[in-house]
Amino acid sequence: MKIALLYVASVDGKITKWGNSPSIWASEEDAKHFHAILDKSKLIVMGSKSFKPTVSKPIPGVRRIVLTRTPQKYTEFAVPSQLEFTSESPEVLVERLEKEGFKEMLLVSGTRVTSEFFKKHLVDELWLTIEPKLFGSGNGLITDEQFDISLKLMDVKQLNNQGTLLLQYKVQK
Ligand SMILES: NC(=O)c1ccc[n+]([C@@H]2O[C@H](COP(=O)([O-])OP(=O)(O)OC[C@H]3O[C@@H](n4cnc5c(N)ncnc54)[C@H](OP(=O)(O)O)[C@@H]3O)[C@@H](O)[C@H]2O)c1
Numbered sequence: 013m014k015i016a017l018l019y020v021a022s023v024d025g026k027i028t029k030w031g032n033s034p035s036i037w038a039s040e041e042d043a044k045h046f047h048a049i050l051d052k053s054k055l056i057v058m059g060s061k062s063f064k065p066t067v068s069k070p071i072p073g074v075r076r077i078v079l080t081r082t083p084q085k086y087t088e089f090a091v092p093s094q095l096e097f098t099s100e101s102p103e104v105l106v107e108r109l110e111k112e113g114f115k116e117m118l119l120v121s122g123t124r125v126t127s128e129f130f131k132k133h134l135v136d137e138l139w140l141t142i143e144p145k146l147f148g149s150g151n152g153l154i155t156d157e158q159f160d161i162s163l164k165l166m167d168v169k170q171l172n173n174q175g176t177l178l179l180q181y182k183v184q185k
Pocket of ligand 1: 059081
């Protein structure tokens, strides 16, 4: 399974601005890039704080998986083969989906879920948008633990005059 992570962060490495999600502070150009990738993905994995029932509606032909320690809280939203809530570990989840025939996964997770995937060396690609902003406080790209992950820059694009950068990295394994 090829797993790509999609992230937008401030220059000081924050993926939330004082608790607010990117829909509030990321550039229009990043939002366009985010939706273009999302719209092409057939398998999307996120953390429960990113799940919004009014926005994350089930789409036929797309499998969306929300990681939560309490999937039972979300049974009213679950739709078989379209919207699923699970407390499986990343490696168990990936193995199950590979057996179902999926070859690509898009991670739109935040700090915690992303870190769990990195710990298991499951991330292959990172698409990181850097917004020219400093927030000081907010969630980091990964948790405050010891990681030693090397990335190789594959591509870089400037998305607007303000200087929003889109960096495409391969994770070295
Ligand atoms: N800037 C960006 O690119 C970006 C990307 C993604 C998210 N965000 C922002 O980050 C914030 C958090 O989003 P998120 O929920 O996607 O972040 P997350 O940190 O990946 O996930 C947090 C939630 O996922 C569940 N979780 C974490 N580890 C788990 C595990 N090992 N097994 C099962 N469930 C686990 C927990 O849900 P329960 O509490 O339900 O157990 C936890 O509250 C939001 O404000 C979001 O907008 C920003």
